[in-house]
Amino acid sequence: MAETQTAPTTVEINDAIFCQHFKEVCSDCDYDGREENDAFFGLDPIDREGIEAPPATTNKEGIYQCKKHGSAACNQCFGWKKQITRLRTQAKKAGKK
Numbered sequence: 001m002a003e004t005q006t007a008p009t010t011v012e013i014n015d016a017i018f019c020q021h022f023k024e025v026c027s028d029c030d031y032d033g034r035e036e037n038d039a040f041f042g043l044d045p046i047d048r049e050g051i052e053a054p055p056a057t058t059n060k061e062g063i064y065q066c067k068k069h070g071s072a073a074c075n076q077c078f079g080w081k082k083q084i085t086r087l088r089t090q091a092k093k094a095g096k097k
C-alpha cells in the first residue's frame with residue numbers, strides 16, 4: 001500500500017472508525033477519529049484518550065472480526081461504547097473540557 005500524505009486510510013470495525021494501524025488517534029498517519037466515533041455513539045466529542053482496536057482479521061466479506069473470538073460484533077474486544085464512556089469519565093475527572 002502506498003503512503004499517502006492526504007486522507008489517511010481508515011478501517012471500520014464494528015461501527016467505529018480507526019486508522020489503518022487500528023488506532024483512533026494516530027500520530028503516524030495524523031489521524032483523529034474521536035469526533036466521528038463520539039458522534040456515531042451519540043456522544044458530545046471531548047478531549048479524551050483514543051481507543052485502540054485489538055488484533056483483528058478480515059473475513060471473506062472484508063468485515064473485521066476479532067482474532068480472539070472470531071466475531072465481527074464482539075462485545076469484549078469491540079465494546080467501543082463502553083471503552084469510550086470510560087475514557088470520557090477519565091477525561092472529565094482530569095478536568096479536560
Ligand SMILES: [Zn+2]
Pocket residue numbers: 019020021022023026027028029030031
Ligand atoms: Zn495510523
Ligand SMILES: [Zn+2]
Pocket residue numbers: 066067068069070071074075076077078
Ligand atoms: Zn473478541
